[in-house]
Amino acid sequence: MNLLLKQLNLSKIANNQKVSTPKYDRENTDIGIVHLGPGAFHRAHQAVYTENAMNLSGGHWGICGVSLRSATARDILAEQDNLYTLAILDKKVSYQVIGAIKQVLVASEQSDDVLARMSAASTKLVTLTITEKGYCLASDGSLDLNHPDIKHDLEKPTTPISAIGFIVEALKQRKLNHIKAFNVLSCDNVSSNGDKLRRAVVDYAGQFDSKLQTWINNHVAFPNAMVDSITPKTESYTIEAVSKAMGLQDNWPIQREEFSQWVIDNKWQGERPDWEKVGVIFTDDVAGFEQAKLRLLNCLHSTLAYAGSLAGFETIFDVASDEEFYQFITKLAAEEIIGSFTPPKELDVKIYSNDIIQRFLNPNIRHLLAQIAFDGSQKVQMRILPIIADNLALGRPTQLLSLSLACWFEFICTALKAGKEIVDPMASNFATMPKLLSDNVLEVVEAFLNIDSIFGPALKNNHSLKAQLARSLTAIRLGDIKQISQMVKALS
Numbered sequence: 001m002n003l004l005l006k007q008l009n010l011s012k013i014a015n016n017q018k019v020s021t022p023k024y025d026r027e028n029t030d031i032g033i034v035h036l037g038p039g040a041f042h043r044a045h046q047a048v049y050t051e052n053a054m055n056l057s058g059g060h061w062g063i064c065g066v067s068l069r070s071a072t073a074r075d076i077l078a079e080q081d082n083l084y085t086l087a088i089l090d091k092k093v094s095y096q097v098i099g100a101i102k103q104v105l106v107a108s109e110q111s112d113d114v115l116a117r118m119s120a121a122s123t124k125l126v127t128l129t130i131t132e133k134g135y136c137l138a139s140d141g142s143l144d145l146n147h148p149d150i151k152h153d154l155e156k157p158t159t160p161i162s163a164i165g166f167i168v169e170a171l172k173q174r175k176l177n178h179i180k181a182f183n184v185l186s187c188d189n190v191s192s193n194g195d196k197l198r199r200a201v202v203d204y205a206g207q208f209d210s211k212l213q214t215w216i217n218n219h220v221a222f223p224n225a226m227v228d229s230i231t232p233k234t235e236s237y238t239i240e241a242v243s244k245a246m247g248l249q250d251n252w253p254i255q256r257e258e259f260s261q262w263v264i265d266n267k268w269q270g271e272r273p274d275w276e277k278v279g280v281i282f283t284d285d286v287a288g289f290e291q292a293k294l295r296l297l298n299c300l301h302s303t304l305a306y307a308g309s310l311a312g313f314e315t316i317f318d319v320a321s322d323e324e325f326y327q328f329i330t331k332l333a334a335e336e337i338i339g340s341f342t343p344p345k346e347l348d349v350k351i352y353s354n355d356i357i358q359r360f361l362n363p364n365i366r367h368l369l370a371q372i373a374f375d376g377s378q379k380v381q382m383r384i385l386p387i388i389a390d391n392l393a394l395g396r397p398t399q400l401l402s403l404s405l406a407c408w409f410e411f412i413c414t415a416l417k418a419g420k421e422i423v424d425p426m427a428s429n430f431a432t433m434p435k436l437l438s439d440n441v442l443e444v445v446e447a448f449l450n451i452d453s454i455f456g457p458a459l460k461n462n463h464s465l466k467a468q469l470a471r472s473l474t475a476i477r478l479g480d481i482k483q484i485s486q487m488v489k490a491l492s
């Protein structure tokens, strides 16, 4: 059994050429960032950019990770002095010990410590990866005041449970103590993530303190940002392989592809690590990068997750390697996604799209369809529905997108009929919708379209879309989803 990955054991791997370790004076680096949601993606992406910036320029940019509910990461990382390994598994394989995370707290157990950390003058930035559902938004992008977490926090604002509640309570304490506000940076796959987070925070504060609301509006930046790196969750084989390669036991490593991209709005000039010196792109066209990524990578990801699951595949690599599915996503990208948005001037969107599909074909990354299939009720609102809405408005085709959406419908219906767990904030809602079990596809389609928290009135009342979805669902139920490209020809 290897020695455990800890600060004092780093010297034991100093001669391991495959592994790089922190170059900055970690033990004397203070915390400057609080990150809400220190899951796999944060540890593989933002924490790595921050690590690399500190390796280059130093600075007190240590991270305090705040898990809103689960204690797993805290307890495992605490044994390792919060060190973990980033394993880049691609054409080249490399390992980097990441030391940027200095502390991990669990909000449900340590809310006072969390608020103290967020209210400390040394905290300059609050960043988030809380997934789409963590923003507690309604389908129109506004804060859902009926969301149970928001209702709890409005009743008990000093002991919040939502990210929104923690941000506002911490800002309230900073204002009271005449401490400069921190800035807030969303790192989630949410369109206009900074704008939506600002609106949610300001709407929340405005429910009980109009002066705080004004102060936040005037003193807190919420830059939009796009984030990208394919990062599967850590599995037992990851732990074994990384620990063996490292020569130290790491019980919480993270694996990802070589490709990584972070694009942030350059109107934001607040204090931050030297991110631009380690590859972060600051631009005035975040929207272009964000739409390209959400609509190409994430829409194709979700399409493969649902269609591939129905076809019996397990990973992105498996399903993207299948000619039928490879042809389908290539056609979907070319005919219905490219052209639905304005890409950044510096992006060749056809090359970008092809590169994404090649990234799916990385044999070293085992990305489970089941992981990507999580939270479909939230993800389809960011990845599929906006493209359908724009294409309908522009008179562009939506047949392939309808088939993609119908695969999500059937994924949910199949799980309900089989009594399988559905990982989705709306799982309990689906379970109370008997029409999702119907053999009448029009009833099923109408039942989904009538979910107002997912479908706004424009899509809900579009009769040609409803008919297209019914035809797609019929084809899925009567045909063979494994022959998805043949299915498309029959639908055209």
Ligand code: CS2
Residues within 6 Å of the ligand: 189, 227, 228, 229, 230, 231, 297, 298, 301, 302, 371, 372, 373, 379
């Ligand atoms: C994936 C994303 O799980 C999912 O929904 O589509 O996490 C995807 O891997 C990242 O956005 C890639 O940057």
